[in-house]
Amino acid sequence: MQRVPGATTSADKSDRSGVARKRAGRADERIHSEIYAAIINHQIRPATPLQEDALATAFGVSRTIIRKVLQRLAHEKLVDLIPNKGAFVARPSIEEARQVFEARRGVECILIEKLAATIGDAGIGRLTDLLDAEAEALTRNDKKRRLQLSGDFHLELAALAGNAVLRDFVQELVSRTSLIIALYESPGAVPCSQSEHRDIIDALKQRDAKAAVRAMEHHLRHIEAQIDLADQPSRVDFAALFKPVA
Amino acid sequence: MQRVPGATTSADKSDRSGVARKRAGRADERIHSEIYAAIINHQIRPATPLQEDALATAFGVSRTIIRKVLQRLAHEKLVDLIPNKGAFVARPSIEEARQVFEARRGVECILIEKLAATIGDAGIGRLTDLLDAEAEALTRNDKKRRLQLSGDFHLELAALAGNAVLRDFVQELVSRTSLIIALYESPGAVPCSQSEHRDIIDALKQRDAKAAVRAMEHHLRHIEAQIDLADQPSRVDFAALFKPVA
DNA sequence: TTAGGACGAATTGTATACATTGGTGAAGGT
DNA sequence: ACCTTCACCAATGTATACAATTCGTCCTAA
Numbered sequence: 364m365q366r367v368p369g370a371t372t373s374a375d376k377s378d379r380s381g382v383a384r385k386r387a388g389r390a391d392e393r394i395h396s397e398i399y400a401a402i403i404n405h406q407i408r409p410a411t412p413l414q415e416d417a418l419a420t421a422f423g424v425s426r427t428i429i430r431k432v433l434q435r436l437a438h439e440k441l442v443d444l445i446p447n448k449g450a451f452v453a454r455p456s457i458e459e460a461r462q463v464f465e466a467r468r469g470v471e472c473i474l475i476e477k478l479a480a481t482i483g484d485a486g487i488g489r490l491t492d493l494l495d496a497e498a499e500a501l502t503r504n505d506k507k508r509r510l511q512l513s514g515d516f517h518l519e520l521a522a523l524a525g526n527a528v529l530r531d532f533v534q535e536l537v538s539r540t541s542l543i544i545a546l547y548e549s550p551g552a553v554p555c556s557q558s559e560h561r562d563i564i565d566a567l568k569q570r571d572a573k574a575a576v577r578a579m580e581h582h583l584r585h586i587e588a589q590i591d592l593a594d595q596p597s598r599v600d601f602a603a604l605f606k607p608v609a
Numbered sequence: 610m611q612r613v614p615g616a617t618t619s620a621d622k623s624d625r626s627g628v629a630r631k632r633a634g635r636a637d638e639r640i641h642s643e644i645y646a647a648i649i650n651h652q653i654r655p656a657t658p659l660q661e662d663a664l665a666t667a668f669g670v671s672r673t674i675i676r677k678v679l680q681r682l683a684h685e686k687l688v689d690l691i692p693n694k695g696a697f698v699a700r701p702s703i704e705e706a707r708q709v710f711e712a713r714r715g716v717e718c719i720l721i722e723k724l725a726a727t728i729g730d731a732g733i734g735r736l737t738d739l740l741d742a743e744a745e746a747l748t749r750n751d752k753k754r755r756l757q758l759s760g761d762f763h764l765e766l767a768a769l770a771g772n773a774v775l776r777d778f779v780q781e782l783v784s785r786t787s788l789i790i791a792l793y794e795s796p797g798a799v800p801c802s803q804s805e806h807r808d809i810i811d812a813l814k815q816r817d818a819k820a821a822v823r824a825m826e827h828h829l830r831h832i833e834a835q836i837d838l839a840d841q842p843s844r845v846d847f848a849a850l851f852k853p854v855a
Numbered sequence: 856t857t858a859g860g861a862c863g864a865a866t867t868g869t870a871t872a873c874a875t876t877g878g879t880g881a882a883g884g885t
Numbered sequence: 886a887c888c889t890t891c892a893c894c895a896a897t898g899t900a901t902a903c904a905a906t907t908c909g910t911c912c913t914a915a
Contacts, residue, residue, distance in 0.1 A: 470715065
């Protein structure tokens with residue numbers, strides 16, 4: 364399609380002449396990353412429709428690619444794919460949120476227990492760096508970046524444990540958590556994670572597995588508590604509410 | 610393509626006359642289930658190429674559908690998608706197998722600990738039924754069915770715990786385990802699971818969380834031990850082996 | 856006036872045509 | 886004889902054409 368010389372939208376895309384022309388093979392990778400980031404960073408709200416044609420023209424590819432990306436995002440539970448209706452940014456229910464947090468407590472506590480026994484100074488350094496960046500974002504009141512870095516912290520923990528399977532699980536759980544926060548966070552949410560992340564690092568430094576697990580569990584329960592308060596903001600079960608009198 | 614009247618395979622597909630016409634919308638569901646089952650049941654060996662055209666004609670659909678299914682299977686880690694080469698039944702490495710088992714120990718032990726506190730008689734009944742079916746398959750020496758039921762047992766455990774997120778994790782881990790077994794099981798593998806599954810149920814019956822966790826961990830380590838023995842059966846690192854003398 | 860249905864626009868679902876890649880093997884030069 | 890080169894083939898990657906569905910709108914009839 365980019366052989367039509369007049370096409371404006373695809374013009375800048377096909378203009379990868381001089382530069383190392385990005386092979387098309389990884390275009391869907393890039394598109395996935397961009398949409399993924401936009402969802403995680405709350406640039407696209409839950410329930411937002413993701414129309415195939417609009418995205419296709421926006422990225423200068425055909426719907427084929429977009430559909431592939433949307434399917435992947437659906438598998439990652441960031442997108443709801445409703446047959447014949449379209450794709451929408453996922454809108455996790457309260458119950459789903461509960462289960463995500465329960466899963467996080469389980470998986471991340473396992474990981475941190477393992478980490479406490481195996482982590483080296485390099486690993487602690489990496490975590491400290493993230494903590495510092497988070498602190499800096501806090502002082503700048505950069506909420507987006509804080510959320511991002513807070514997720515990265517957990518991601519790095521998972522990566523350091525050296526189990527790709529569990530790392531992938533945590534990645535999915537962390538991104539789903541981001542959606543949950545977008546939906547349910549109360550306006551005056553307390554900035555929590557900073558000190559709690561420090562507690563986790565401190566426990567790891569001393570190779571105190573018990574304390575590390577306790578810190579992690581407390582941290583996750585704290586996050587959950589902040590959203591659990593807004594317990595019934597959404598859909599009412601009209602069918603049950605307006606049950607016809609028999 | 611299914612308008613060719615003589616095509617036998619697609620005949621029942623285009624025959625949407627009398628019976629409840631299978632809506633095309635779920636055709637990919639069915640195809641996924643079939644390929645999934647074939648991989649899990651060891652009817653297709655690891656590294657087997659899954660050619661798009663062949664599958665498309667086999668199922669009487671276009672490559673579009675097949676590609677969708679293959680992508681999903683790839684995300685489920687049952688299929689390796691190699692760019693410009695094709696799809697192949699996944700061939701998990703030894704290290705990957707190790708990590709899958711580690712993850713299973715972590716996740717399933719969490720689940721069973723929760724279950725010990727919450728399971729009801731109905732749940733225990735369901736598990737017992739599966740155990741009986743497994744025993745019956747054992748006497749009939751029906752290996753395929755035993756493998757299937759053994760997986761179902763763990764699946765049911767995960768389902769009973771009432772956390773869809775963790776259930777999905779276990780489902781993925783169990784199916785990946787099936788691939789691992791296909792690759793690495795030693796010929797004279799001892800039929801283990803039967804009594805160990807019973808141990809787990811017994812512990813659950815008595816609501817003994819500690820014992821249940823112990824039984825589960827022992828069970829999973831036992832399975833892993835059976836494959837771990839065949840530790841270097843496969844690819845040799847020729848680059849390292851025949852390193853040129855410097 | 857309103858219930859009901861038919862048309863139409865918009866959007867997704869599927870199939871097919873075209874482009875591109877990777878490999879195999881034959882031809883030709885060294 | 887061997888290595889290189891090139892052309893062809895088969896299979897995947899991508900775009901597009903076509904079919905099917907949904908939903909809003911408008912028109913008609915009671």
